[in-house]
Amino acid sequence: MRDRNRASWSGQLAFVLAxxxxxxxxxxxxxxxxxxxxxxxxxxxxVYLLLAVTLGFTLMVTEIAIGRRTKQxxxxxxxxxSRRWGFIGVLGTLVPLxxxxxxxxxxxxxxxxxxxxxxxxxxxxxxxxxxxxxxxEFFQAFTSAPFAPFxxxxxxxxxxxxxxxxxxxxxxxxxxxxMMPILFLMALALSLYVVFLPGTGDxxxxxxxxxxxxxxxARGHFSAALLGKTVLGAMGQMFYSLSxxxxxxxxxxxxxxxxxxxxxxxxxxxxxxxxxxxxxxxxIVPVVYMFAVKTGVTPELVAQHGGNVAxxxxxxxxxxxxxxxxxxxxTLPMVFASLGKAGNWVGLMFFLLVTFAAATSAIxxxxxxxxxxxxxxxxxxxxxxxxxxxxxxxxxxxxxxGSGPWSDVRLMGMQFLDFxxxxxxxxxxxxxxxxxxxCVGWALGPKTVIAEVQASGSPFRARALYFVMVKxxxxxxxxxxxxxxxxxxxxxxxxxI
Numbered sequence: 001m002r003d004r005n006r007a008s009w010s011g012q013l014a015f016v017l018a019x020x021x022x023x024x025x026x027x028x029x030x031x032x033x034x035x036x037x038x039x040x041x042x043x044x045x046x047v048y049l050l051l052a053v054t055l056g057f058t059l060m061v062t063e064i065a066i067g068r069r070t071k072q073x074x075x076x077x078x079x080x081x082s083r084r085w086g087f088i089g090v091l092g093t094l095v096p097l098x099x100x101x102x103x104x105x106x107x108x109x110x111x112x113x114x115x116x117x118x119x120x121x122x123x124x125x126x127x128x129x130x131x132x133x134x135x136x137e138f139f140q141a142f143t144s145a146p147f148a149p150f151x152x153x154x155x156x157x158x159x160x161x162x163x164x165x166x167x168x169x170x171x172x173x174x175x176x177x178x179m180m181p182i183l184f185l186m187a188l189a190l191s192l193y194v195v196f197l198p199g200t201g202d203x204x205x206x207x208x209x210x211x212x213x214x215x216x217x218a219r220g221h222f223s224a225a226l227l228g229k230t231v232l233g234a235m236g237q238m239f240y241s242l243s244x245x246x247x248x249x250x251x252x253x254x255x256x257x258x259x260x261x262x263x264x265x266x267x268x269x270x271x272x273x274x275x276x277x278x279x280x281x282x283x284i285v286p287v288v289y290m291f292a293v294k295t296g297v298t299p300e301l302v303a304q305h306g307g308n309v310a311x312x313x314x315x316x317x318x319x320x321x322x323x324x325x326x327x328x329x330x331t332l333p334m335v336f337a338s339l340g341k342a343g344n345w346v347g348l349m350f351f352l353l354v355t356f357a358a359a360t361s362a363i364x365x366x367x368x369x370x371x372x373x374x375x376x377x378x379x380x381x382x383x384x385x386x387x388x389x390x391x392x393x394x395x396x397x398x399x400x401x402g403s404g405p406w407s408d409v410r411l412m413g414m415q416f417l418d419f420x421x422x423x424x425x426x427x428x429x430x431x432x433x434x435x436x437x438x439c440v441g442w443a444l445g446p447k448t449v450i451a452e453v454q455a456s457g458s459p460f461r462a463r464a465l466y467f468v469m470v471k472x473x474x475x476x477x478x479x480x481x482x483x484x485x486x487x488x489x490x491x492x493x494x495x496x497i
Contacts, residue, residue, distance in 0.1 A: 006071050007168035012260040014173045015252065018364070019064075019265070020272040021176045022248045024183070025361030026106065027240040028273070029354055030328045033281040035237055037288075037321040039230045040214035041207045045278065048234040052242070052270050055235065055477055057462065058469040059244045059433055060266045062440055065452040067253025068262070073371030074247030077254070078439070081448070085439045092432045096247045096368040099424045101396035102417045103365060104160065106325070107358040108152030108400070112142055113329065114355050117348040132337035139329045143403040150400035154393060160362045161389040164370055165382055168255050172363060179356045184276065186353040191282040193346065197339075202293070203286030206317065213314075232484045235477060242273060243361070245429040245436070247368035254371065261458045283350070284332070285321070291335045292320035328354070366392070412490075426485035434478040441471040 009015040036044045067073075070080040075093040079086030119125045128138045143149055163171045194200055214230060217223040243249060256262070296316030297309070305311040320331055332350070336343035366388070373384040398406070402416030411419040440449055446467050453460045460466070486492070 006254065008255050008257055009260075010169055010173060012257070012265060014169075014176075015256050015260060016265050016268045016272070017176050017180055018172055019243075019249065019252050019269045020276075021180050021360035022243045022252065022364030023241060023269060023273040023361075024180075024276045025241075025243075025357050026103075026328075026354070027237065028277040029280045029284075029357055030324055031237055032241065032277040033284040033288075034321050034324075034327060035233050036207060036281050037285055038214075038318060039233055040211040041285075042210035043212060043214055044230060044234060045208070045281075046210060047230055048238060048277075049274065051231075051234050051238050052274055054465065054469060055474055056238050056242045056244065056270060057266055058466055058474050059239075059436070059478075060242060060249055060269065061262060061453060061466060062436060062449050062470060063244065063249035064253035064256065064262050064266065065449040066436075066440075067250035068256045068258070068455075069448075069452045071254050072250075073254060073375045074250045074368060075372035076375045077250050081444060082439070085435075085443065088432060088435045088439060091428055091435070092245065092247045092250070093369070093372045095245060095424050095428050095432065096365045097391070098395070098420050098428075099246065100362065100365040100369060101392045102399040102420045103358070103362050104157040104392065105149060105153040105396050105399045105417065107156035107160075107355075107362055108149060108154070109143065109325070109329065110351060110354050110358050111152050111156055112148070113333075114348070114351040117344060117351050121344040121348045128333055128337070130337070132333040135330045135333040138333075139325070140403075144407065146401070146405050149404065150397060153396055153400050156359075156362070157389065157393055157396065160359060160366050161385055163363050164366050165385045167381060172367060175363065176360060179360055183353055183356040183360070186349055186356075187276060187279045187283060190346065190349060190353070191279050194283055194287050197287065197290070199290045199293075200286040203289030204282075206289050207281055207285040232480060235481050236485060239429065239433070239478075239481060240425060241277060242270070243364065245433040246365065247372070248364045251368045251371045252364070259456050261456045262453045263458065263460055263462060284327070287335055288320050288327075288331065289317050291338055292316040294338070296320060422489045426489050427482070430478050430482035430485065434475050434482065437470055437475040437478065441475065446470050 009018065032048075038044075039047075066077050066081065070077040072080055073093075074096075075089045076086075078089040078092070116125075116127055120127070128135045163175045165171065166174075195204065215222055215226050217226065239245070253262075256265075293313055293316065296319060297312050301316060302309055302312040305315065321327060322331055333347065336347040336350070339346060369388045369392070370381065370384045373379070373388055374381060377384070379387075399417040399420060402409070407415065409416070412422075414422060440446060449470070450460055450463055450466065
């Protein structure tokens with residue numbers, strides 16, 4: 001059952017730091033602030049916290065316990081538990097194998113913007129024009145170029161591969177010990193800078209104070225449908241943010257020492273990840289709110305809302321707070337430009353922070369693939385990294401060129417990057433999570449995971465919560481995510497989050 005020669009973390013802190021680093025990625029930086037702004041600020045944060053300590057806790061404990069019990073990566077871990085459930089490992093390995101290539105392409109975009117802002121800060125260049133008015137054209141020109149997106153993406157991939165090939169302790173662990181403190185300090189510094197900017201007070205209120213208007217329909221009545229959207233939006237974000245059903249937690253759990261507490265580690269990971277997500281919103285939401293009020297609340301918009309300035313302001317902020325790349329690569333450069341010369345330095349620090357966040361997540365995704373190859377083929381880390389890296393680069397080509405030379409090629413009406421994102425995040429991940437809950441909750445029994453959690457000698461304090469969640473609530477909630485995400489992406493029933 002166990003591989004005595006398997007690498008291990010140097011201690012519980014190293015494991016927590018690595019798992020938190022994998023969770024703190026682009027999802028925290030460009031999706032959490034957007035969803036918080038769309039769904040009532042503090043209202044969304046409270047819902048997210050509730051789900052993180054229940055559903056998120058249950059799924060993370062399960063995956064880490066499976067990894068430590070089997071000492072295998074995601075591909076072979078489930079078959080070690082039961083041959084009948086080995087198919088989950090195959091699906092679970094497809095997730096990081098398909099995410100890592102397009103994630104590295106986006107990491108290349110971040111490197112491009114880091115280099116651009118370095119030139120702007122040190123050289124005074126203005127490639128996006130005054131007030132970054134052409135940020136949209138700049139982003140579109142870069143992503144549609146015939147080679148640049150591929151080149152930057154490969155540079156990012158090679159950097160991650162360099163960390164992976166050094167091993168668990170010398171590569172992943174040491175890189176996290178450097179990048180994570182720097183990431184957190186930069187996030188804290190940028191947040192403090194935003195908090196003390198003149199005019200961001202209303203944005204802070206908008207972000208932190210629960211606003212129940214997000215749960216009311218046009219007539220001002222409570223809407224169960226809007227509550228459902230808020231909950232599903234928070235569930236989807238929590239799912240992605242905590243690196244669940246990506247094979248990462250199983251892989252990192254397989255390197256966990258027997259004497260370390262799984263329950264205590266998961267609680268710390270959740271705290272760290274949620275703290276960074278909230279701080280990310282603090283960096284972005286108030287300053288985007290201020291920018292939207294200055295530039296977006298026009299007389300025409302106020303007139304469209306019957307003279308209601310508050311409604312016009314809300315509409316302007318929602319319009320500015322785009323989800324995904326639009327927020328990071330188009331809106332934020334205009335926001336930074338509105339800060340004057342200091343904006344170039346703020347932008348430089350921000351994209352350095354994003355580089356570290358993207359790298360820590362990409363490394364964990366890469367490692368899940370490498371661990372699976374090592375376990376299946378019984379080859380050493382260097383050979384597995386070379387094989388996996390070559391495969392990732394090949395698949396990444398489609399996403400890198402999907403907005404350029406291959407932009408006319410569509411899968412289900414989507415460009416390559418969007419298609420890979422849909423298949424992994426909206427389909428495979430919920431299926432893997434639901435199947436895992438059924439496997440552990442009903443086929444093998446929760447006792448399998450509970451026994452592994454208690455193997456460290458510490459009591460499983462949330463045992464009753466875990467038992468109820470893994471058998472009943474977690475499968476239902478994950479299936480709800482699956483249905484809602486498919487409906488949202490395919491435009492079924494006008495569903496959107």
